[in-house]
Each structure stands twice: as structure tokens, then as C-alpha cells.
Amino acid sequence: VPRIALLIEYAGKKFRGSQYQEGVRTVQQELEGAFQILFKQFTRAHLSGRTDSGVSARGQVAHCDVPELAAMPWLKIKSESFDDDSLAELAWKMNGIIGRDLAVAQIQLVPEDFHARRSAVTRQYVYRILNRRQRSALLEDTYLNVYRPLDLEAMRLAASKLLGRHDFTAFRSTSTDRSTPICSVSRCEILNLREGELEFWIAADHFVYNMVRIIVGTLIEVGLGKRDAESISQALERGERNLAGPTAPPWGLTLDSVFYPEALRLWEQKFQEKRQ
């Protein structure tokens, strides 16, 4: 059967996370509800990974298996194959069904062995911090406001300790997460945009539960002078959760993008950055 991958966006605020949970609204349920309407059969949505309640996504990826177009005459899609036009039409129909806080940016036909989670080689997150005493009415939904001044140089030094392959047990919420705590961090960077608008970018092959938010909570403590960069190395080495900082709140966090091996990297073709 044909397999499709969907590039999706969501505003975290109104979802109780990405994964199916009985009785609450999640991204997976919203997608599967639309699949049921469009394909007239239960269709499982497989996401690249879970995002917590309140966390947004700009480039989340999901896959699912769908019937042949010819078997779904009710869709009234003229083409019999999943070409660019019929996939754009399918995305259009999806967007007409799902809530406006979720959007399908693109749909692609993928090889049968493509798996949104297992094929992914890198995930990239961004956490936004507004570091100024006065809050913002326009940024408050997507930035954590830290009133006291942060020492960016200290934070950058501390962030550099996270780069590379480490055991992130100290940066994992005590939970049911049974995945390996070994993660290879390939990017860990703090950007300073205008007027105290900070962005913390992190990319890794794999993330453990609450990892980005605990790292951010720890780096904020570094920025406030409550701990130093060395304490990050110690937490990594000793693997004790209490050696790291608190978990930063979810609304500052966005799953920015998921990367796949070259052969599967279909998104870039259409979504490359263009400036005129």
C-alpha cells in the first residue's frame, strides 16, 4: 500500500501533547480523526517523536499508509496516482478538516520502508527566551520571559559542554522513558536576536524525556549565576537528575525540524529557503 509522509505544524497551547491519550485532544487524534473522514477507515498516524503538552512544532513529520486513490472515489481527486497535484489536494482537504491550530504544510509519497520515527537521523528544537524586565504582548505565547539579566557568555560556555556524545540521564525526567540515555548532540547554540529575544537551538540524533526543557532550565541557572559550566559536566558524568536544573515550561519550546537520510530527504526540495 502507498505510504505518505506529512510535514505538519501545530501551536502547542491547545493540545495535550502529540501522542494518543484517551479522552483528551492530542495531535495524533486530530490527524487520525481527519484520516478516518478522508479514507473512511482507521489509519494510524506515526509521528517522528512525542512532544509534550504545550510544546509547538514547525516541522513535525508523520507517516501513514493510505489506500490507492482509485479506491477512494469520494475524494474526487482526478489523478489516479499520488503525484504532486493530488498530494497537494489531499493536504488541502486535510487542512479543511483539522483545527486551525494544526496545519499540514506538505504531503509526500515515501518509500514503503520510510518510518517517521525510526528513519529520522536528527531532530532540531528551538527554545525561545525573552530576557528583559518588561514583558511582551506579541511574544508571550512562544517565549519564556526571564526578567533578570542573563549572562550569555556563561550560558554559551555551559552549552558547549553538551556538544558531542553523552549519557543524558541527569537531563531526563524520571518517567517511563526506557530509551537509551546516550544522545549525540550536534548543535547547541544560543542566538541573541534584538531586544533580549534569545533562541536556544539544539539538535541531536535522539532526545530523552523532557531533555531540552531540563537543559534550558539548567542553562538559565547558569545565566543567573546560580551554577557554573562545570556543574553541567558533573551532571553529565554522574547521571543524577538532582544535579541538573528545573524543567523549563513548555510554551517556549518548538520542534523545528526532523532530518532524514539523504535518500529520504524530500522536504528540502520544496521548502528551501528563498530570498528575493
Next chain:
Amino acid sequence: VPRIALLIEYAGKKFRGSQYQEGVRTVQQELEGAFQILFKQFTRAHLSGRTDSGVSARGQVAHCDVPELAAMPWLKIKSESFDDDSLAELAWKMNGIIGRDLAVAQIQLVPEDFHARRSAVTRQYVYRILNRRQRSALLEDTYLNVYRPLDLEAMRLAASKLLGRHDFTAFRSTSTDRSTPICSVSRCEILNLREGELEFWIAADHFVYNMVRIIVGTLIEVGLGKRDAESISQALERGERNLAGPTAPPWGLTLDSVFYPEALRLWEQKFQEKRQ
């Protein structure tokens, strides 16, 4: 009496515009309500200009006259003069009272003859358009989604006709606006950010009622091939509203900044763009 100017931000969605209106929530009422609580007397908020229901602001400016600090012991501000620290404290207290969709970014002491509206020499607006077939969950509150492809070159040529000093009667809603229709447009530019995220920037000494939104509605018609650049010149010359296009919806529009003569240009000192 001391006069202060406030640099404010608001998300237009939940306000019925900026100007006082009986029985509905507007920016002016929200500010005056906070002044009443802080200063224990009615204090008029003067804005640099009106914004319509649904329109946001990033750099709106207001002024008001306030009692001396010494006359307001209940504020518990230690300093007796309006220095930087006490003004920051006042802004902090304001932000604790007003709704989170409104924010005071900064307060400055200004000369007694400063007037938020009359002293302003230039206003700058930005209108955001998402020009792609698939909608966005993250941008939908602040961008107008135009599904069909826009011809940017044609739009830029048309926009260039607006630069300079013209009579904008054709771009004014038939209303009670009795200000002069003569406006000097100093900037009229269309930026193309990534993935169809367009920004239309316009700056002028003065704007007539609904002017930016009618200009955007007209330029979109140009972009869709429904009219040409020449029709803009004709509308300007003949001054008939029906020669211009429809009024674009409010949510794409943001009042970006208000400029004052050099002597009064207080904001830039603290809010200059910094990149590390």
C-alpha cells in the same frame, strides 16, 4: 506636571481597536483603567493614532500627564524623581495590572510639549501575507493567507507608484475621517521571506482611515493579475474609492513604529538593535 510617554505592544485580536468606545474593550480603556488604579485619579491616555479592531501594534506610543512621585506614596517607589529605575518600576506595575495581550515595553519622561500624536513625524506599518496553498498553524493569527500565487514583480512596480506625496482619497474608507487626504509615503516595500512569507512595509507622515488595508487589498489584486500598476496611479489621480481594491482584513496588520523629531527620539537609545 510631569508627562510620560509609553512604548506599548498589543495583540489586536482581543481589542475592539485602540480608541475609547463605550462598553467594549479597547487599548485606551485598558491603559486608563490601569492609570486609575496606579494614580488614583482619571488620567487620559493619548495615543499616536488609532488602530482598527483586530490590528496589532509592536511600537505604539502613548503619553499622559501624571502626578509627582512624591504625591503617590502608595506606589512605594523609593525614588522621588522619575529616573530610569522608577520609570522601569512603573512599567512593571502597569504590566501587572493590564491584560497579557497588552504590554508596556518602556516608559520615558518627555518634555511637557511632547504629544504622542501631534509630535509624531512618521508612522510605519507592516502587513504580513502568507502566500502559499497550505495554511500555517503558527502564523495564522498574524498573516493573511493568500492561496493563489502572487506576482511579486507586478506588486512591487505597483507599490512604487505610491511613494511620495499624493492625495489618498481613493484609499480612504468613506467614514468620518476629516483629516487631510494628502500623505507623504517615504517607504513602500515588499519583502519576501522564506516559504511565501511576505511583508509589506509602508511608512508615511500620516495615514487616512483604512489606508494600509486598502492599499494591501489593491496590491493583492495586482499580484493576482486582476489589475495593473497603472490602475494605482489612476486611483490616486481621480480620488475615487471604487478605483482602488477591497480592504484587506485587520489581523495581518501591525503598527510597527512611530518616529519623533530627533530631539524627542528617546526610544532608540535603549531599543537599538543589538546582535552578539
